[in-house]
Amino acid sequence: MNKLPIYVVGAGLGGVAAALGLARKGWQVKIIEEAPEVGVIGYGIQLGPNVFPMFRHLGVEEGVLKHAHFPPRVKMLDAITSEEIIGVDAGAAFRSRFKDPYVVIHRVDLHGVLLDAVRKMPNVEILPSTALASYENKDDHVVIKTADGRSFEAAAVIGSDGLGSAVRRQMVGEEKPRPIGYVAHRTIVPMDQVSKEVAVDDVILWGGPGFHIVQYPLRERSLFNIVAVFRTENIYERADEETYRQVLMKTYATAHPLMHEMLRTMDLKRRWVIADRDPIRNWVDGRVALLGDAAHATLQSFAQGACMAIEDAVVLADYMDGSKDDLHSAFKAYEKARYLRTARIVLESRSLWEFYHLGGIEAEVRNDACRAKTMDEIYQCLAWIYDGVKLPKAG
Numbered sequence: 001m002n003k004l005p006i007y008v009v010g011a012g013l014g015g016v017a018a019a020l021g022l023a024r025k026g027w028q029v030k031i032i033e034e035a036p037e038v039g040v041i042g043y044g045i046q047l048g049p050n051v052f053p054m055f056r057h058l059g060v061e062e063g064v065l066k067h068a069h070f071p072p073r074v075k076m077l078d079a080i081t082s083e084e085i086i087g088v089d090a091g092a093a094f095r096s097r098f099k100d101p102y103v104v105i106h107r108v109d110l111h112g113v114l115l116d117a118v119r120k121m122p123n124v125e126i127l128p129s130t131a132l133a134s135y136e137n138k139d140d141h142v143v144i145k146t147a148d149g150r151s152f153e154a155a156a157v158i159g160s161d162g163l164g165s166a167v168r169r170q171m172v173g174e175e176k177p178r179p180i181g182y183v184a185h186r187t188i189v190p191m192d193q194v195s196k197e198v199a200v201d202d203v204i205l206w207g208g209p210g211f212h213i214v215q216y217p218l219r220e221r222s223l224f225n226i227v228a229v230f231r232t233e234n235i236y237e238r239a240d241e242e243t244y245r246q247v248l249m250k251t252y253a254t255a256h257p258l259m260h261e262m263l264r265t266m267d268l269k270r271r272w273v274i275a276d277r278d279p280i281r282n283w284v285d286g287r288v289a290l291l292g293d294a295a296h297a298t299l300q301s302f303a304q305g306a307c308m309a310i311e312d313a314v315v316l317a318d319y320m321d322g323s324k325d326d327l328h329s330a331f332k333a334y335e336k337a338r339y340l341r342t343a344r345i346v347l348e349s350r351s352l353w354e355f356y357h358l359g360g361i362e363a364e365v366r367n368d369a370c371r372a373k374t375m376d377e378i379y380q381c382l383a384w385i386y387d388g389v390k391l392p393k394a395g
């Protein structure tokens, strides 16, 4: 094995999972993260059953489950009429079909579980306030340069530096993320601020023409996570909370009163521009590989971006295990195993995004078609995601 460490660029969920996976296989790992602190901010996150075998592989399943809420149902409601369009029973039948649960969790808790596990590994070091600026492939190693002028030698580099990845920019060239004309506001409020009329146990997506809200509880139902997403003409507008509130009231004017109950509690300090990237086949340059959003940033329609990053991490660690020093071949095998699944997530997320945001007769047709679906048919539609992936070592 090359004596140099593997450098993981970015300590998001994908990067930390990759570091943990590699450290458990015996690699020396260094994580560089441009932020001064790791894993301190975040909102709720949904996790499909496909990611639980990955958590087992990383030895963190129990920790994740301890912080999780198990919604009885995951459903989509019509934002105007509140009619249930589609409802996935996430209880016993789901567990029996997919073997693992559907959960929601505070992102800080999930990150914390992964970070605690990483910090227990003597072969991982985290370097905060360290931003990769560029990399250079040499014959048998990689040299990385940081924004503040330091340089490090690595056996290989994993670019898990997210949507605006610097590793990807150098590897693939300058192609910007693809904004779709939507923005999001995210809020976590104490449960006692939530109207008693709002159903708080389930994961609910309210889909309306050009807008939606996603809601679910966190931390033993003491907190409520609300995400409001909508189309706007000026996605880059930076304004004060009052201006944002006026935009929101106008955009959601036709929305159901319960949605207004939730909008009332929203913290509107920050906006996120919603964007993805076109899928690509090549995630590898010599001894450098992309992972997570850096490789395949997706819209949130399936709530699978982080799940895919964690799947990437475990699959990559499995291919690298036993590869000795042929890391390029291990990276190419990983890329081959991952690019189609993740490209499908990206592309189908775009279609599902349209489906969520229909209005008028198109929405009526959608609702009518969905009404006829049985639970088995719904499970079958989700099976390509939730049945998960086989790890290479498992054959």
Ligand SMILES: Cc1cc2nc3c(=O)[nH]c(=O)nc-3n(C[C@H](O)[C@H](O)[C@H](O)COP(=O)(O)OP(=O)(O)OC[C@H]3O[C@@H](n4cnc5c(N)ncnc54)[C@H](O)[C@@H]3O)c2cc1C
Binding pocket: 009, 010, 011, 012, 013, 014, 015, 032, 033, 034, 035, 044, 045, 046, 047, 130, 131, 132, 133, 160, 161, 162, 163, 164, 165, 166, 167, 184, 186, 227, 272, 291, 292, 293, 294, 300, 302, 303, 304, 305, 306, 307, 308, 309
């Ligand atoms: C509104 C919203 C809701 C979502 N909901 C879900 C959900 O319910 N379920 C789900 O699975 N996914 C969800 N996602 C997607 C999910 O958040 C992402 O797919 C996931 O966080 C990607 O993880 P990552 O580690 O690849 O990247 P990131 O989490 O973006 O981490 C990248 C890290 O790299 C660091 N970094 C960046 N540049 C550099 C550099 N040059 N040098 C060093 N460090 C650098 C960053 O500071 C960051 O820490 C959602 C996304 C959004 C926007």
